[in-house]
Amino acid sequence: MSQAGKGFGPLHPAAAAARDLLSPSDLSRERQLELYRWLALNRAVEDRLTNLYRQGKVVGGLYSSRGQEAISIGTACALAPQDVLAPLIRNLGALLVRGIRPREIFMQYMARGGSPTGGKDCNLHFGDLSRGVMAPISMLGALIPMMAGVALASRLQKVDRVALTYIGDGGTSTGDFHEGMNLAAVLQVPLVVIAEHNGYAYSTPTDRQMRIRDLAQRAAAYGIPASIVDGNDVLAVYEATRRAVERARAGGGPAMIEVKTFRMKGHAEHDDASYVPAALKAEWEAKDPIRRFERHLVDRGLASREELATIVAGLQRELDEDVAFALDSPLPPAERAFDGVYEPGEVTA
Amino acid sequence: MSETTYLEAIRQALAEEMAADPTVFLLGEDIGRFGGAFKVTEGLLDRFGPERVIDTPISESGFVGAAIGASMMGMKPVVEFQFIDFMANAFDMIVNAAGTSRYRWGQKVPLVLRGPSGGGVHGSAFHSGNPEGYYCHAPGLKVVAPSTPSDARGLLKAAIRDPNPVIFLEHKFLYRRIKEELVEGDGIVPLGRARIARAGRHLTVVTWAAMVHVALDAAAALAGEGIELEIVDLRTLKPMDDEAVLASVRRTNRALVLSEEPQTGSFAAEVAARIAELAFGFLDAPVARLCCPDTPVPYSPPLEAAYLPDVPKLIAKARQLLAY
């Protein structure tokens, strides 16, 4: 694995070529500032979680999407309200866009009774279909066939609902990924898969995970069209997703978008990622998606630095309240361990 | 000799067997330079090289299938699952391909499938599994669940030398929490033999893995009242040491099976059934079980505490049996 750094570089042509400029976009100033607000909120929530983790308040592990926020935000913002999204652990931003409140996430990570799962499950392992969110599954790949099923239901029910989910480079090595992709292709269901090529799966660099350069090649094997996008360019991610979603909505079948990015922290907070070459990390640090979008907004005269700072200050104040609320909320009562396994509802003769 | 943790004992067993037998090799996710998610294989890549400590893609069904194939050709693969829960992703390979081979066409499959199992560390449903019931049910597999560093080392060495597929459940709660001095030499602990972890005459507690320590603590607490629990640590669940269990029950006339599995369809149910079937005449009370409730493993500390068997729950159950 000593050649990890070397092997990794050429894997990311789009990213390597990425200049500081973001893609041109027809999005209004308001929509672009909205994207900015979500990006800033995503990072701020995770920074708060990191603090809580260091204070020993988070129960279990903490997984960060630092450096990958543009993917969660760009994709989730391209969906319509009726669409269904299934996140993975690095898609906290997508949950925020779908209307999950930061206090719910804080409570969930701190195992509080008022959390979305009532303390039964951890980190982002919760869902709420009323907000179009399917709960993630740890077993990597499992969400692909499940979301193909969500999309299949759209077709059977003749409703306009696109399914969108994510998979890491490592996750694309699982059998479930391949079975789910093939099935989605054969059934031609409205499924959009976001393949996050972030360089590492835990400690394993992508070139030890597969012998192809682009995850997009995986989709080609099933006859699913795939595009490759700079994952640190929120506008490019948004545009590519919008196109794929529109196509799926119009009956065009599944699509995949490979987003080239980098995991800026360890696999989880306990992992110092010492296996990542420092130069590689520094290279990607310079491509930070939030800093890049700020420069874009300022350079194009869409916002001043002061306006952006005001947005961030406003959401930090909200987060102060959310963190305090979550810290004050109690752990669940022990009896809750025993309830809720089955849905009530008896079938009588 | 200095004290060795359960985790170090497992690493030692791997290193010793790899040094002794060139056909032994390791497969799993992040087990090379990173040394595994729990650091069990730390240092083994440096010592044995990348041909014998092989990092795999995230492809449980794939690498278990490959391990089965290599094993049939005379190699001895030891597969690590990052969490034992992910063994489910290779269920078909394990149960249908590995488990049935010897019976169907006489082809042995010497193979060890190991990884961290068990709860108590707030891992929630997908990272706290106790899957012994599933795999004990499948013909052709052996299932091992050690409770001490010496047993972890000695049983793993026996598992690697065994000519059958062996599932080796390492309890992650024990990895760094218990230590002991290991015996010099091979220290082999044969598969299929239970041990009396504590002798007593009033009630037999049959258990394994982390629950052995709960039973020992409960026994220590009850000893003050003159109640003596006898604790049978099964060590190997399949094949199970019936004779050790029955002999103990014949001495104490009461039996309680303690297990960290959801109760229904658990391996504990099998143990209880065997006692009822084979030692009915010796029993002064019905065989009891103390297991987890039939729910997924909850995450929040108060919920997980309510879920897991512990010393007070065991003492209460023991008193009920003794008062029967």
Ligand SMILES: Cc1ncc(C[n+]2csc(CCOP(=O)(O)OP(=O)(O)O)c2C)c(N)n1
């Ligand atoms: C089937 C399966 N095997 C192993 C794991 C343990 N595991 C959790 S995350 C992870 C690495 C995932 O890498 P990747 O898919 O590239 O996503 P990233 O973490 O880089 O976002 C592993 C091996 C798992 N969750 N599921």
